[in-house]
Amino acid sequence: MSWSVPLTEIEIPDGDVEAVLDTLRSEWLTMGPRTAELEEAFAEHAGSPHAVAVSSGTAALHLACVAAGIGPGDEVIVPAMTFCATAHAARYAGAETVFCDSVAPNDPNLDPDDVADRISPRTKAVIAVHLCGYPARIDRLRELCDERDLVLIEDCGEGDGGSIDSGRMAGTVGDAGSFSFFSKTQLGVGEGGILVTGDAGFAERVRSLRSHAMTSVTWDRHRGHAETYDVTDLGFNYRIDEMRATLALRRLQRLTESVAAMREIAGRYRDLLDDVDGVELCFAPEAVEPSANFAFPVLLPDAKTRDAVRERLHDNGVQTTFYPALSRLTEYRSAAGADSVPRAEEYSDRHCCLPIFPTLTPERQRLVVDELRAALLQ
Numbered sequence: 001m002s003w004s005v006p007l008t009e010i011e012i013p014d015g016d017v018e019a020v021l022d023t024l025r026s027e028w029l030t031m032g033p034r035t036a037e038l039e040e041a042f043a044e045h046a047g048s049p050h051a052v053a054v055s056s057g058t059a060a061l062h063l064a065c066v067a068a069g070i071g072p073g074d075e076v077i078v079p080a081m082t083f084c085a086t087a088h089a090a091r092y093a094g095a096e097t098v099f100c101d102s103v104a105p106n107d108p109n110l111d112p113d114d115v116a117d118r119i120s121p122r123t124k125a126v127i128a129v130h131l132c133g134y135p136a137r138i139d140r141l142r143e144l145c146d147e148r149d150l151v152l153i154e155d156c157g158e159g160d161g162g163s164i165d166s167g168r169m170a171g172t173v174g175d176a177g178s179f180s181f182f183s184k185t186q187l188g189v190g191e192g193g194i195l196v197t198g199d200a201g202f203a204e205r206v207r208s209l210r211s212h213a214m215t216s217v218t219w220d221r222h223r224g225h226a227e228t229y230d231v232t233d234l235g236f237n238y239r240i241d242e243m244r245a246t247l248a249l250r251r252l253q254r255l256t257e258s259v260a261a262m263r264e265i266a267g268r269y270r271d272l273l274d275d276v277d278g279v280e281l282c283f284a285p286e287a288v289e290p291s292a293n294f295a296f297p298v299l300l301p302d303a304k305t306r307d308a309v310r311e312r313l314h315d316n317g318v319q320t321t322f323y324p325a326l327s328r329l330t331e332y333r334s335a336a337g338a339d340s341v342p343r344a345e346e347y348s349d350r351h352c353c354l355p356i357f358p359t360l361t362p363e364r365q366r367l368v369v370d371e372l373r374a375a376l377l378q
Helices: 013-025 033-046 057-067 084-092 112-117 137-150 200-209 218-222 242-252 255-271 304-317 329-335 342-350 362-377
Strands: 050-054 075-079 096-100 102-104 107-110 123-129 150-154 176-180 192-197 297-298 352-353
Touching: 013 150, 013 192, 013 242, 033 075, 033 242, 050 057, 050 123, 050 200, 057 084, 057 150, 057 176, 057 192, 057 200, 075 084, 075 107, 075 242, 084 096, 084 218, 096 329, 102 342, 107 112, 107 123, 107 342, 112 137, 123 137, 137 150, 150 362, 242 255, 255 297, 255 362, 304 342, 304 352, 304 362, 342 352
Parallel strands: 075 096, 075 123, 123 150, 150 176
Antiparallel strands: 050 192, 102 107, 176 192, 297 352
């Protein structure tokens, strides 16, 4: 399909290509000096003492659960409205997931009051997601987790560059924050991820577990820092390669500029859509400024209208998407319980995400809105 306006556009400048080629020419291809440089730069960017680069955002979530001691017999509260990796990570660690409802259909982040109601004696942790890049009520969740002695993990797969009410970066209020380098994300390089934490012991465990829990890695032995290794735990192969670390580092240098552009585009969408009948905006206007603006969702009257509008937009070259609630997925449907997360499911049924990316011009943005207006009138 050739889109007039795709959901996203990924730009890879010549400088990024050359940097990756230089990495290939170095003949050191996995978890070496560029990975270390990325970790140092990302920790500084996030304002976190520790950052550990891994093979994916899902790997970061899984390692956060393992390092937090989550295991069989535990429950982990996760948003019903999120990508499946959030819930999968807790289950990889052996725990059961408990779905939390959204604040409202037009505010699909998890509801701290509903979190509080779902805490049981078996609850070990809460995973909070900054959905579409809009920060969850993480300060309130931090207070709640501290009161109940629970681990708080932030899923920032869509939230890199966002900030919290307290002024901190998304990902740094919880015990750990996981970030994704998947193509659509703010630091998209294809695959990859990174975990931040303020706890040195937590970071060290994650660092060990990402590479089979070996006491030294190949880069250590190459530099003469170790001759052999021991294996001290049941670890994983969650290593990141040097090419992706290089590309992520290059993108990190432009992240502030990219997030600022996305913020401007989101604000422009709100202005353009203000008088479009049948469209309800999500999140509050003041939420745009601290958001990473990963996606721009709008609510349409119902699922039937949403599906028809998307089809008309696609016929006219405008790509959109939507995300199902976890309770609607076959793997999780039986665990969700009937009508247990109605606000999340209403958002899932009604929302439509419009194109948004840093290079989206005002002209192409107006085309999206004009096509949406026309589709609603048909």
